[in-house]
Amino acid sequence: MKYHELREMSEYKLHGRTSPNRYPAPLFFNGSAVEVNVNGSELWIDIEVDFAGIEPWATIWFNGEMVSRLMLTKGRKKICLFRGMNPAAIKNIVFMRETQAMADDELCHLLVHGFEANGIFHSVAERKLKIEFVGDSITSGEGTYGNITETDWNPMFMGISLNYTVMIAKEFDAEFRCLSQSGWGVIAGWDNNPRRNIPAKYETVCGFAKGSVNEALGAAKPHDFAAWQPDVIVVNLGSNDNGAFEQPEWIDPVTKESFKLRMNNNGTYHPDDIARFEKAVIDFLYIIRKNNKKAYIIWAYGMVGQGLTFAISNAVYKYQTDANDMKTVFVQLPDTTNETVGSLLHPGEKSHRRAADVLIDCLRKVVG
Amino acid sequence: MKYHELREMSEYKLHGRTSPNRYPAPLFFNGSAVEVNVNGSELWIDIEVDFAGIEPWATIWFNGEMVSRLMLTKGRKKICLFRGMNPAAIKNIVFMRETQAMADDELCHLLVHGFEANGIFHSVAERKLKIEFVGDSITSGEGTYGNITETDWNPMFMGISLNYTVMIAKEFDAEFRCLSQSGWGVIAGWDNNPRRNIPAKYETVCGFAKGSVNEALGAAKPHDFAAWQPDVIVVNLGSNDNGAFEQPEWIDPVTKESFKLRMNNNGTYHPDDIARFEKAVIDFLYIIRKNNKKAYIIWAYGMVGQGLTFAISNAVYKYQTDANDMKTVFVQLPDTTNETVGSLLHPGEKSHRRAADVLIDCLRKVVG
């Protein structure tokens, strides 16, 4: 067995937005991963993990199929990715972060130092299609694991290995990136906290990973869009904004400033706040397009409530018209039902399957 | 066996819009039907059929299940609905028109004169839920029968027995009515013919059935909306308007007036014509609401192309806001794929199943 420090390796591929040329390499997002092609009978990965309260989870993929899903505990450690295999065969191995960047845990991080192997690393081929998924807890796969009776917010019940992002990526053999945060929205989080808005973080490497540790890892720096231009961007946002309309006002504990998306007394949305929301959608589309010149942008909505269907569709339409940007589309996803729900009252695997099927149909039209 | 003239019977139910108190009773629409509960061992129906070139088809339902589908040939005739049955049991029998009102065949009509039975007719219970479907060839079930290689426009390949309307009605045990015409749109037909617009016929009994014969049957008269108020109206329109954008100008052979929904040179919709289309959608919603005070209105779109998603969603949204009419919703239906297509390049049974599932989820929210 021989140790290979990642910084000295030439044949590997990092998936997901990360800090360029930084070692050990941070895996910031759900779906962030390191991929290798290697022969030999045995392979270990050398990682470093820390967190205050919310641990990251990982999955291991062998020749394209998930073979392991595991909780990562604190510390630097070696994890065996395979052993006892036919040494001659070249294996494709992906070690993938299963859980989202944890905005509520400033210490949470996962770093890849290197590999220990008794084989030789071979080049990793480029995939033909690149997809970026931007979303909230749905895209973070909250509720895709665990009993449907679970109510505890815990990373055990979260992960992308069974959610629509992986289903779609497998269908097209696509490279994909996720950028998602549970509870966040376009203009505000589920609790009306306006700082929980995805657009504000979109242009950083990983603005969800906070604190000095993550800052040192480069999370807050501007993202280099030029280095990775997706063919398709799926934005699956709006569910938390919709929830916020029914939640109480958010008040900043320090500044006492407040925010609220309002309902009228008759149960309809306040037109001013719908207008604010629509503007946020449009503004976000301009931000996305500015950074992704060629991508087809699909705004998908509907897996957890469909109250903002009109507002989102209308906003995307306005953007499309104003910007004369025809590579934009709105897709309504099937709402989650009693038959398709998972844990934490979130979409289960069946709901993700239904959504993936709708999006696969849509992508097929776009990318052929 | 005893003959019962329909006009003298008290225990039966006519489904579908028809001329009040007219005998023999016309079944104008797909889904129009006569329903009886009857005991005895044998039952025949006495009908009258005529057409110039396009014959109507019918289906027979025994205790809620379809047992027969048949072409109707010209003339007055008796058709056996059942025989050899246990005389004591009360059977629920529906004789249903399978094919749409035929706007292109002025002679086409189907009349019910009466029944021949050796049992007694019992009352037909009211169903709790009433649904009206308004649509085009999709709602007429074009393509739900026949080999996928068929290209002949023929009523054999058309019918509602396997389409989404019947699937939804069965799910909710609902009474339903259809009002649909192949090739027609909101503002114009697939060929840009502006007279092929559904809204213009919505307030008549059956404006699609033309000619002196159908006029005599009362088809062109104003419809009495008060007599039947649906709980839900599903409008599944827009596919032909979308097609018209890509078709040549329509020119009236007599007046030489013309009509065209235009595309821009770059392949986008001309904004003026989108605006005209959106106005037509809004106007239609006002017409529907004027006549149906309590109904939840679902505009469903997407089974055959999705190019007008934004325009329709936006128009429904504008109507909802302008009219302050919250009982309106837009639903995107899954587009038809190679796996779900039927004959005549139209949605097959699988595509209708997918659409029905989406609408069933939607209706469940609305009607509980």
Add this chain to the structure above:
Amino acid sequence: MKYHELREMSEYKLHGRTSPNRYPAPLFFNGSAVEVNVNGSELWIDIEVDFAGIEPWATIWFNGEMVSRLMLTKGRKKICLFRGMNPAAIKNIVFMRETQAMADDELCHLLVHGFEANGIFHSVAERKLKIEFVGDSITSGEGTYGNITETDWNPMFMGISLNYTVMIAKEFDAEFRCLSQSGWGVIAGWDNNPRRNIPAKYETVCGFAKGSVNEALGAAKPHDFAAWQPDVIVVNLGSNDNGAFEQPEWIDPVTKESFKLRMNNNGTYHPDDIARFEKAVIDFLYIIRKNNKKAYIIWAYGMVGQGLTFAISNAVYKYQTDANDMKTVFVQLPDTTNETVGSLLHPGEKSHRRAADVLIDCLRKVVG
């Protein structure tokens, strides 16, 4: 339109065992059919129907897809098979008997006199695979139509258009024949009547069709096996024999002779009667093989109870060993459950689908 008497036509194909060179041609069995390839815009069939109490039903297939299912009433009549079609195209049309030969109705018969057409008849191609199905009510499709609450024994609820025979034939594009009778078994019917045994009729054209009328049609004559040698024979028998074990003794009303398959007091099968049953299975296999030299023989069992699994499997095994006939196999079919049951407590379409899938897997091994 021109009338074509069948006896003068050269281009057509009769499916199902029938009397050679007899006109009008009898369609004795479920699945018996006349098939033509014809162009022109319109086609009628000229048939003759009679029965005492149990009418036959038919289905119409257009280019391989069922488009109509209808009850046949008494008398000679013309039925329109299609009209209004593109005259140039050659259409493949099958007019098929949907319901079994009716052993309990000596008058029941269905004859084909000819066609009326405005096109030209073209040759009907031979299919590569030939399958014979031998069975009871399951193979007659009893219970595949109608509400699951139905209990009336009526041909309306019976038919092969949705049963496993047609599913299998479609999968392999095979020519198929059925020879089945509701209530009959290998050694006795469900009621212990030993004359209700299929093997006794196997070597006649259609021994189930009794009475002078059917005799005159040639039903009782020896069948000419050489004229049609199947590649596969599926025997789906044993369910009624199993039922007979639990039914009272049968007593001949005239001769007073009696028959009974006995259970022991402890609820097990009486070994002597199991031995008699097994012998009947073996004897039948010898009869089948004598007449079908090359066919693979699949004995399938289990859709309605599985009590005779051991006896049948053992008997087929004994036959295989004794006869050194390796082209024999036993297949257990999934029993019908609450989820898959149809009307009359018989297998519904879902149960037939499950059975068909098992048999399709089996046939694929046999015929490649």
Add this chain to the structure above:
Amino acid sequence: MKYHELREMSEYKLHGRTSPNRYPAPLFFNGSAVEVNVNGSELWIDIEVDFAGIEPWATIWFNGEMVSRLMLTKGRKKICLFRGMNPAAIKNIVFMRETQAMADDELCHLLVHGFEANGIFHSVAERKLKIEFVGDSITSGEGTYGNITETDWNPMFMGISLNYTVMIAKEFDAEFRCLSQSGWGVIAGWDNNPRRNIPAKYETVCGFAKGSVNEALGAAKPHDFAAWQPDVIVVNLGSNDNGAFEQPEWIDPVTKESFKLRMNNNGTYHPDDIARFEKAVIDFLYIIRKNNKKAYIIWAYGMVGQGLTFAISNAVYKYQTDANDMKTVFVQLPDTTNETVGSLLHPGEKSHRRAADVLIDCLRKVVG
């Protein structure tokens, strides 16, 4: 956090055959597990693992759902089963051995020393139904993980978490035990090695676990059947015996004695060897019944080839008759097809789903 040595705990349940009152407790079999109900926010398990070449894998189940699957590496270690949970809730946790007893690795073992918890252990309820599964690689779940192109025999691709045993146990909420060994048969292994016969090991605790270490753990001792009497025993054996007929003779490297199940030149089974095989089946049934007085015994066969269907069915039938033991049944399972195959040319998850459905139907009849 407090450490609890297993030997001092009263509230836990060991699943699977194991040595009574031995600590640390060995988990010998696939499906062997330790189950606890515990509150508190965090739980770790203290285990000890060793092997020469083939490592064991484990799965973690939280409130009945699998949340983790992981390779176990050598040494004593603590594995976190959950953390960060609501302390008040009582969680049901199962730590399960995923891979079979490894007859080819004398060092391979997995021991449970205890738990580290910050909560209190509560009693584990008895389940109403107990099922024992006896089998080969199918029951060991070989091929249920990994890409279908995999050919490497490696525990990564093996496991019961996706196989029919767990599917059935979940359906009935049953306690279950597995006793299975890849490559073994009733009379001989796939390679004709007659020592690879399951019956010879059935009455020991875990005769597959060899070597001095496992001997010290009690693996070779007689099993105490009285302590756990199953309601149903599913024997899924015969596939390797069938394979042996097509493999060369096995020769003992030491004694030079040989064994071979022979085919005739014409490709049929040699009757003497079929007789030997049938006797082995019958003998095994007597062994099973001797030790399990009340269990319903289901012999299931067919997922990997069906050549011995007759022999097995006949043998079970003979046993049933000879022993007058009516609580025996033969079930044919659907053979694995191209659509349902997994890795290593073994049944994939879909094939296991189909087999489980057939067995679930069967068990439902037996256990209601």
